[in-house]
Amino acid sequence: MKKSNLSLVGTLLLFGLMVVDPLLADEPTDGDLNSISPVKSVLLIVSDDLRASTLGCYGDQVTRTPNLDRMAASGMVFDRAYCQGTWCAPSRKSFMRSRYVDAGCPTLGETLKAADIPSTRVGKIFHMRVPGDIFDGTNGEDVAECWTERFNSQGDEAHTVGDYACLNQNIFTTAMEGRQGARTAHRMFVTVQVDGDATDQPDYKSASKAIELLHRYQDQSFFLAVGLVRPHYPMVAPKTMFEHYPAESMELPNTWNQDLSKSGIPPAGQPGGRSAQNGIDRYPINQKRMWSGYRASVEFMDAQVGRMLDALEELGLSETTAVVFTSDHGYHLGDHTFWQKSNLHENVAKVPLIIRPGVRSGTSHANASTQIFDTQMLAKQGQRSESLVxxxxxxxxxCDLMSVPTPSACQGKSLIPILSDPSRTLRAEAITILGQRKTRHFLLRTHRWALMSYQNGSTELYDMQKDPEQLTNLANDPEYAVTQTDLQRRLASVIAQRGLSLSTQ
Incomplete structure (x- = not known):
């Protein structure tokens, strides 16, 4: 076992060549961690299929996310956080074991349980089929040994009473018959506008159970992981929230009707869920309705986060409880005509990440037994970091927040140095992995560049400073040949350093 994962691997060897980024990884010292007292408990909140750019704290001016925005205002926002898996199952396995692709480390909950800290799950943390396992109230691919207790939150999903739409089929009804549910072909384009406050929805139930558990655990250390399923389809939310986003006012991505034959995106980079394949290309207004449903679902999810934050404050736990909010991956909503996930482009690979180590609400607490972070040392209110994480x-x-030794098999790095100083960096690049049955494809993301390397040899290269929407693939531009060669060598070095391989078999 190791105390922490703060040391940085030495200078990256790139087979003689290396692309130099504006920011280089610093070498954290043990003093960063030892000078900070640990919090008492951690609340981890994981949203599902959440696109970072739809949150106010990430610059969105449309979606109403007041609760995540207030959490961001009292914690730290990570502007360059990336998932390792591009759909639910591999991503969740990865961050719950701190492994890029395999299960070679005990789960986070097992490690905390071994330190006598109860580990409790509410809702979806490891993979569950949505809507299937949510409708059935079943555990999905959950790992039982991770938890001291676990609770599922059942919901009727697409069969919730309300105004139902299947937008790629242009179907609108209140009837219950014929709705797209689990394992049906068009379920990813379903919205349901619910009359009332939607207290029967799984995310509302999950927040209610979490609040109940906070009351139970308020006098002890705890790790509480709460998985919220929205905005994952079906996008079910109160009708009043849909009304905040009238379809006619929704703006589509600039590339919503892009001609892929002229886009420069190779076939390997084009996912299966494209507008021309699923039929929503016939209904531009329904693409706007998808945005309306997605934003309404995000707002509903945000409201549940707010209920949990309020409970922490009411119970006097805000000072001693670190809150971590993230999503398993991002989401496409018509960008490049792409929908959903399983893709290496920025809107899928980038995830929201907000960490609030603890909120000091009164005068200074000098007694170390209170185990409160000194906010002068850690995550001053409203800080942001551009470090790649x-x-x-x-x-x-x-583990470091709760003073628990980190298993040596973990491949991640503790973010404590960045929470202490947002200008610190732990790595010069992040990677995202798109795994298929026999192949793996990789994204190498640096501060400037996004390189997508596919198993068949095709590539995409984007200058993210000049082209954040990834409109121009530079992979075949002779002017960038040296840059691409350097980045490919860099990717090969990272793959080797992190014990990965190009093939899954």
């Missing part, structure tokens, strides 16, 4: 970093960060 990965979801595998959550596990060692939680």
């Amino acid at each position: 990965e979801l595998v970093d959550l596990y060692p960060t939680v």
Whole structure:
């Protein structure tokens, strides 16, 4: 076992060549961690399929996310956080074990339980089929040994009473018959506008159970992981929230009707869920309705986060409880005509990550037994970091927050140095992995560049400073040939350093 994962691997060897980024990784010292007293408990909140750019604290001016915005205002926002898996199952396994692709480390909950800290799950943390396991109230691919207790939150999902739409089929009804549910072909384009406050929804139930558990655990240390399923389809939310986002006012991505034959995106980079394949290309207004439903679902999810934050404050736990909020991956909503996930482009690979180590609400607490972070040392209110971080970093960060040794098998790095100083960096690049049955494809993300390397040899290269929407693939531009060669060598070095391989078999 190791105390923390703060040391940085030495200078990256790139087979003689290396692309130099504006920011280089600093070498954290043990003093960063030892000078900070640990929090008492951690609340981890994981949203599902959440696109970072739809949150107010990430610059969105449309979606109403007051609760995540207030959490951001009293914690730290990570502007360059990346998932390691591009759909639910591999991503969640990765961050709950701090491994890029395998299960070679005990789960986070097992490590905390071994330190006599109860580990409790509410809702979806490891993979569950949405809507299937949510409708059935079943555990999905959950790992039982991770938890001291676990609770599922059942919901009727697409069969919730309300105004139902299947937008790629242009179907609108209140009837219950014929709705797209688990394992149906068009379920990812379903919205349901619910009359009333939607207290029967799984996320509302999850927040209610979490609040109940906070009351129970308020006098002890705890790790509480709460998985919220929205905005994952079906996008079910109160009708009043849908009304905040009238379809006619929704703006589509600039590339919503892009001609892929002229886009420069190779076939390997084009996911299966494209507008021309699923039929929503016939209904531009329904693409706007998808945005309306997604934003309404995000707002509903945000409201549940707010209920949990309020409970922490009411119970006097805000000072001693670190709150971590993230998502398993991002989401496409018509960008490049792409929908959903399983893709290496920025809107899927980038995830929201907000960490609030603890909120001091009164005068200074000098008594070390209170185990409160000194906010002069850690995550001053409203800070942001542009350091490249990965979801595998959550596990060692939680361990360090709770003064629990991090298993040596963890591949992530503790974010404590960045929480202490947002200008610090732990790595010069982040990677995201798109795994298929026999192949793996990789994203190498630096501060400037995004390189997507596919198993068949095709690539995409984007200058993210000049082209954040990834409109121009520079991979075949002779002017950038040296840059691409350097980045490919860099990727090969990172793959080797992190014990990965190009093939899953």
